[in-house]
Amino acid sequence: MTSTTTTPDSATTAVALSGVTKVYGRGANAVLALDGVSLDVAPGEFVCLVGASGCGKSTLLNLVAGLDRPSGGQIDLAGDASPGLMFQEPALFPWLTVDGNVEVPLKLRGLPRAERRARVAELLRTVHLADFGRKRPHELSGGMRQRVALARTLALDTPVLLMDEPFGALDAMTRDILHDELERIWSERRLSVLFVTHNVREAARLADRIILLSSRPGRIIYSTTVDIPRPRRIDSPEVAAIAAEVTERLRTEVGRHGQ
C-alpha cells in the first residue's frame, strides 16, 4: 500500500501526510484507527488537531514521530531531522536534574561538553528556568516540568514539534501562561507545530489552522483557518466565536455515534 518515497518541497511543506491509514490488530478483531488522513503542515505553521475520544489523534502523532509505522499511506518530513514529541505528562527522567534532562538529546547527538553546557543554559533561559538547572523534576511544579520537557524537546533542534495534549493536566492559569510561552517560542524559532488537543478554545487560541478528526475511524471531517491577529487571548470574543463553530461540528460528530 505504501507508495514511493518523495521528499516534500521544504519551501512549502514541513510535514506531509498522504492517505495515512493505521489498523490495529488483524482479522476480525482489527480496528481501523486512522482512515486515509492527508494533511500538509507548512513551515512555521501551527496546526491543531481536534477530535473526540477515539479519533486517533495520539496515533497520528506517534506515526509522524516515527514511534509507530502506518499500515498504509505515506508520511514525509522536510529535511532529515526527526520531529520532537511532547506528551501530556512531562516524561522527564527522575534520576537526572533539570540540566541533565535537557542535556540527554545533546549527548545522544554527540555534542562536546562545553557546547552542551552552553546549549542547556540557553534552552533553560528560553523557558524561563535558568535558575532551576540543579533541581530535580520532583521539586518542580507541573507547569515547570512541562517547560523543562519543552526545553528538552527543543534541544533536538528539530523544525517540527509534535505536541500531544501537552497542557491537558495543568490548571487554567498555568495553561494560559504556557500558551503565551509556546506562541513566543514558536514564532521566534519558526517551528512547525502539530498540536493535539480536545480543548477547542485552546485550539482557537493557538492555531493557524484547526483540523477536526472524526472518531472510529479517524478521518479529517473539517478544517478551518484561524486568522485572528496575534498575540491572542483565550477569553477574546474572536477566539470564542471560532471555538463555538468548531464545538458545534464536534458535537454533531459525537452525536453521530449515539444512534
Next chain:
Amino acid sequence: MASDTLASTARTDAQISGLDALEIAGREKELSRASRLWAATWPKLAALGIAVGIWQVVVWTGWKDPWALPGPGPVFADLADYALSSALWDGLATTARRAVLGFAAAVTVGLLLGLAVARSKILRAALGSMITALQTMPSIAWFPLAILLFQLSEQAIFFVVVLGAAPSIANGVLHGVDYVPPLLMRAGRNLGAQGLNLYRYVIAPAALPAIVAGLKQGWAFAWRSLMAGELLVVIAARTSIGAQLTYARDFSDAERLMAIMIVILVVGLAVDAAFGAADKAIRRRWGVLDQAGQ
C-alpha cells in the same frame, strides 16, 4: 505594536516567575543531620535494650542451665575477648573473602541472566518461572549435591552461595526492566536513544531501584547460604566464622557460641544497612522517598 509586544513579554515573564515561586514555596523542609540520625537510631537502640533485657530475664528464671544458656554479661565479656583475639579476625577474613567472591559471582550471573531473560521472549517462557522456583529453594538443600560434586571444599560453598543469591538478583533485574514506564521509553526513543543507548540512558537508570532491591535480597540469601556452608563444610586447615561456630558447639562453649552468633548478626546487618542506604539515596533522587515513608 513592537512596544506592545515587548510590554506583554515583560508581563508574562513576571507572571511566570511569580507562579513558579508560589508553586514551589514551602516544599523544602530540612531537619538537621544530628536530629535525623537520632530519630532513626533511638528506636533501634530501645529495641536492642529490650531484647537483651528479655534474654537476661529468661536466664534469671533458671529455665536452662548456664552452660546451655549463658546470660548477656558473660557473653558480652567473651565477645570482648573474642574481638581482641586473632581467631575472630582470621575467621572473618576467610568468611569475608568467600562472601565477596560468591556475591560478586552471583551478581555477574544474576545480572546477565536477568538481562537475557528480560530481552528474549523464549528465554522468559523457559526460565522466568524457574528463576522464581530457584529463589524459593532453601539453599541448605543444595549442600548434599554440592558436597557430592565438589567434596568438602571451597567450591562446594561457592557453588551454593552463587545458587542462593543469583536468582534474587536476576529477578530484581527482570522486575526492573519490565517496569520501566513505557512513557519514558517513548520519550527516550524520541530524543534519539536506540539500541544500547536506550539501555544506557533509559532502561538501566529506570531499573536501578529494583536492581538494588534485588542485590539487597541476594545479599541476604548469600550470607545465609555462606553460614550454612561453613557449618557443614568444615575445612580443617582453614578457620572461618561458621567453622568456629561448629567448634564452639562441639566444645560446649556456650559463651563463645553466642558471641559468634552476634558477630554473624552484626556483619549481616551492616551489609544490609549499606544496601539500605544506597536504596534510600536512589529513592531520594527519584523523589519517591515520601511515598515510601522513609
